[in-house]
Amino acid sequence: xxxxxxxxxxxxxxxxxxxxxxxxxxxxxxxxxxxxxxxxxxxxxxxxxxxxxxxxxxxxxxxxxxxxxxxxxxxxxxxxxxxxxxxxxxxxxxxxxxxxxxxxxxxxxxxxxxxxxxxxxxxxxxxxxxxxxxxxxxxxxxxxxxxxxxxxxxxxxxxxxxxxxxxxxxxxxxxxxxxxxxxxxxxxxxxxxxxxxxxxxxxxxxxxxxxxxxxxxxxxxxxxxxxxxxxxxxxxxxxxxxxxxxxxxxxxxxxxxxxxxxxxxxxxxxxxxxxxxxxxxxxxxxxxxxxxxxxxxxxxxxxxxxxxxxxxxxxxxxxxxxxxxxxxxxxxxxxxxxxxxxxxxxxxxxxxxxxxxxxxxxxxxxxxxxxxxxxxxxxxxxxxxxxxxxxxxxxxxxxxxxx
Amino acid sequence: xxxxxxxxxxxxxxxxxxxxxxxxxxxxxxxxxxxxxxxxxxxxxxxxxxxxxxxxxxxxxxxxxxxxxxxxxxxxxxxxxxxxxxxxxxxxxxxxxxxxxxxxxxxxxxxxxxxxxxxxxxxxxxxxxxxxxxxxxxxxxxxxxxxxxxxxxxxxxxxxxxxxxxxxxxxxxxxxxxxxxxxxxxxxxxxxxxxxxxxxxxx
Numbered sequence: 098x099x100x101x102x103x104x105x106x107x108x109x110x111x112x113x114x115x116x117x118x119x120x121x122x123x124x125x126x127x128x129x130x131x132x133x134x135x136x137x138x139x140x141x142x143x144x145x146x147x148x149x150x151x152x153x154x155x156x157x158x159x160x161x162x163x164x165x166x167x168x169x170x171x172x173x174x175x176x177x178x179x180x181x182x183x184x185x186x187x188x189x190x191x192x193x194x195x196x197x198x199x200x201x202x203x204x205x206x207x208x209x210x211x212x213x214x215x216x217x218x219x220x221x222x223x224x225x226x227x228x229x230x231x232x233x234x235x236x237x238x239x240x241x242x243x244x245x246x247x248x249x250x251x252x253x254x255x256x257x258x259x260x261x262x263x264x265x266x267x268x269x270x271x272x273x274x275x276x277x278x279x280x281x282x283x284x285x286x287x288x289x290x291x292x293x294x295x296x297x298x299x300x301x302x303x304x305x306x307x308x309x310x311x312x313x314x315x316x317x318x319x320x321x322x323x324x325x326x327x328x329x330x331x332x333x334x335x336x337x338x339x340x341x342x343x344x345x346x347x348x349x350x351x352x353x354x355x356x357x358x359x360x361x362x363x364x365x366x367x368x369x370x371x372x373x374x375x376x377x378x379x380x381x382x383x384x385x386x387x388x389x390x391x392x393x394x395x396x397x398x399x400x401x402x403x404x405x406x407x408x409x410x411x412x413x414x415x416x417x418x419x420x421x422x423x424x425x426x427x428x429x430x431x432x433x434x435x436x437x438x439x440x441x442x443x444x445x446x447x448x449x450x451x452x453x454x455x456x457x458x459x460x461x462x463x464x465x466x467x468x469x470x471x472x473x474x475x476x477x478x479x480x481x482x483x484x485x486x487x488x489x490x491x492x493x494x495x496x497x498x499x500x
Numbered sequence: 501x502x503x504x505x506x507x508x509x510x511x512x513x514x515x516x517x518x519x520x521x522x523x524x525x526x527x528x529x530x531x532x533x534x535x536x537x538x539x540x541x542x543x544x545x546x547x548x549x550x551x552x553x554x555x556x557x558x559x560x561x562x563x564x565x566x567x568x569x570x571x572x573x574x575x576x577x578x579x580x581x582x583x584x585x586x587x588x589x590x591x592x593x594x595x596x597x598x599x600x601x602x603x604x605x606x607x608x609x610x611x612x613x614x615x616x617x618x619x620x621x622x623x624x625x626x627x628x629x630x631x632x633x634x635x636x637x638x639x640x641x642x643x644x645x646x647x648x649x650x651x652x653x654x655x656x657x658x659x660x661x662x663x664x665x666x667x668x669x670x671x672x673x674x675x676x677x678x679x680x681x682x683x684x685x686x687x688x689x690x691x692x693x694x695x696x697x698x699x700x701x702x703x
Binding site: 175176177178179181182183185186187190191193194205206209210213214216217218220221222223224228229231232233235236237239240 | 525529537538617618634638653657658678
């Protein structure tokens with residue numbers, strides 16, 4: 098028996114022009130017939146009645162159905178990043194996975210991505226010499242076996258002596274012409290790498306501060322009466338161990354705290370149980386001395402210190418000389434960049450290049466205010482002042498970095 | 501003395517210098533083993549895949565273009581080998597390979613669709629936590645990810661390649677890289693939060 102209800106679309110049926118106008122007016126009037134112009138109201142009322150047939154208001158949705166639906170969605174839903182996190186991830190990848198190079202508005206979240214990745218990549222897992230040996234021997238055996246069977250891996254065409262001589266001559270000419278440019282580029286490259294390091298340290302400090310009530314990294318605030326430049330990997334006693342906390346607790350890597358301008362910098366993994374660098378010479382950056390009565394905090398603090406305080410600088414030449422009992426020059430620039438200047442990290446996370454160690458307000462970053470005043474009074478700006486490694490900043494606004 | 505680049509070392513090996521190959525293995529041993537350990541989930545398997553990777557590197561060495569970077573090539577081969585291993589393992593466990601790609605685990609009961617990293621505790625649960633304990637938690641969190649998500653997450657995290665480079669290495673469209681990596685990070689962040697919470701409650 099055929100279905101009595103017509104299901105095929107049939108010929109197209111159109112509303113009359115007046116009905117179309119009434120329908121439009123009704124929709125525009127938010128389905129309220131009273132608001133439809135009088136001329137169209139009668140037609141609009143009929144249309145409204147007709148549409149009312151479609152209303153299924155008597156059918157209500159059981160709240161249990163809502164719950165079950167939501168549960169099913171939750172069970173099958175893949176977690177998704179929030180829009181802000183997704184944007185930060187893209188920006189972080191675009192910035193070559195360096196959170197400090199992402200736009201300021203995304204930096205916090207990019208820092209979170211960076212830390213999350215370090216959770217995955219940082220590990221104590223190391224390949225044993227046995228594994229390396231086994232791997233090497235397996236390949237060496239395969240190479241030998243292939244050679245015995247006459248199987249040779251194709252390589253590029255061999256070089257003749259004449260080729261090499263021509264290329265060597267060309268390279269010599271090229272290098273002599275390009276040498277000044279290459280040297281400049283190399284300096285620039287080192288500076289960029291250093292700036293990038295400072296950016297990484299800024300991210301690490303931001304994360305550390307976020308988890309430690311806006312505090313800057315601290316391992317020891319009391320130096321036990323010994324100079325804060327007495328660096329010892331076995332115990333936290335020097336000011337550098339405060340900075341080392343970032344590496345020790347996994348917020349930063351040693352290589353982020355190593356400037357290529359320091360030939361003795363340590364770049365490997367943090368040694369187990371180490372609280373500080375091996376010695377003074379291996380330290381690349383000088384950190385705000387944390388032994389004063391007032392210590393600066395990270396910029397988002399409710400604040401003891403202004404955001405413009407310097408918290409980290411390329412290593413101090415003054416501390417190096419004072420440590421070796423040589424006379425100091427307060428205006429000397431860091432040796433990290435050949436004496437041309439130094440990068441400094443401010444408490445607001447920004448990185449600046451300074452061509453002298455003196456800040457616009459006259460604060461010398463290598464010295465505490467007390468010595469600066471003494472030097473000014475003695476009117477002997479150069480080769481005066483004595484630093485013994487026990488001085489502390491005058492207050493939270495006095496930049497004084499070391500060792 | 502300045503060290504030779506990976507590409508130059510590899511070229512020396514192709515010319516017959518086995519010492520250069522040993523240097524390459526030494527140079528990448530820890531990074532690669534960590535990558536593989538995270539990918540396949542256990543050390544013994546990671547060591548097997550490590551050896552297979554270097555064997556494959558040798559067998560494919562004529563296909564390496566010296567103008568390109570060696571490291572991404574090595575990690576891509578390692579990822580392929582790791583994927584093969586996981587596929588075999590899954591087959592053994594009779595897991596449906598056609599299961600949808602994704603985090604696929606809502607066992608933490610949070611049911612949250614959106615992950616907000618500012619609300620996720622991404623710090624290690626205990627700063628003094630033993631590294632091996634932390635490794636276990638990371639593996640546990642990664643274990644909840646599908647192989648596809650795990651692979652792209654680890655390639656991005658370990659190799660730090662741009663989206664375009666990842667697309668080239670995995671031969672997938674750029675849009676897929678983006679959406680897949682977003683999903684992978686979200687899934688990992690959610691799982692990491694869950695395992696941390698579990699660890700704290702157990703402590």
